[in-house]
Amino acid sequence: MEKPIGVLDSGVGGLTVVKSIQKILPHEDIIYFGDSKNVPYGNREEDEIFTLTMAMLKYFEKRNVKMVAIACNTISTIADRFRDKFDFPIVDIITPTVNHIENMGIDKMVILGTDFTIRTKAYEKLLRERRKDYEISSERSPRLAELVDRGDYKSREIYDTIGGHLESISQMGNFYNIVLACTHYPIVEDIFLELDPTLNYINPGFQQAKAMRMILHEKGILKKEGKGSLQVLTSGSPEIYQMVLNKLEMRDVGEIKTVEIPPYLE
Incomplete structure (x- = not known):
């Protein structure tokens, strides 16, 4: 077997x-x-x-x-x-994603993840081992994974949370590539795309x-x-x-x- x-x-x-x-x-x-x-x-x-x-x-x-x-x-x-x-x-899940970013020639990105993932700078450290000149910003979300786990994908709370993160990212500068650095986030990728379809959302899975x-x-x-x-x-x-x-x-x-x-x- x-x-x-x-x-x-x-x-x-x-x-x-x-x-x-x-x-x-x-x-x-x-x-x-x-x-x-x-x-x-x-x-x-x-x-x-x-x-x-x-x-x-x-x-x-x-x-x-x-x-x-x-x-x-x-x-x-x-x-x-x-x-x-x-x-x-x-x-x-992090190493294959960093390999993809390197292979695709992506120069700048925002890492959107949980408090712990952002606090450890795991993506940033591994990326900078490959290249020192990556332009990397991060956005921490203490609540989005928990909201996704509740299963109410049409709630105002989940829309407001994602919208708030996208607004915060827009104020960081001209970023196009967003790493969805929590496997919960692709479940609601349709909401990300609905709120801002101009960005490239990278799914590490x-x-x-x-x-x-x-x-x-x-x-x-x-x-x-x-x-x-x-x-x-x-x-x-x-x-x-x-x-x-x-x-x-x-x-x-x-x-x-x-x-x-x-x-x-x-």
């Missing part, structure tokens, strides 16, 4: 990554875990994020996965703390899925036939996951289950 791929996130946002994975890796079986019980991660301290993520990784280890995708920018900022603790490859395909191919563990499956698990309520799956027009998903995973004890 083929081993599945594990995908983890603090909530529903990583389903945007799953959608890209299904497009690029259509034959792979996927187990998704969203830790909605503890969302949002972006307002937590690093050690707490590490402990919560280790619990998810340990769970995937017991499920005998062949790879784990960290479908969360906040967790990806500390991915180096996990890599040498497991036998399977762990693919963060698509770049992560391409990186995953390359690693699986190089390791000789890429599944090349059969219909891939998707199992969605969460520590919280399953209803919001069904709403997001519907919004993303993702089909052929089995029962969405609430599961309790053991806490990580060092």
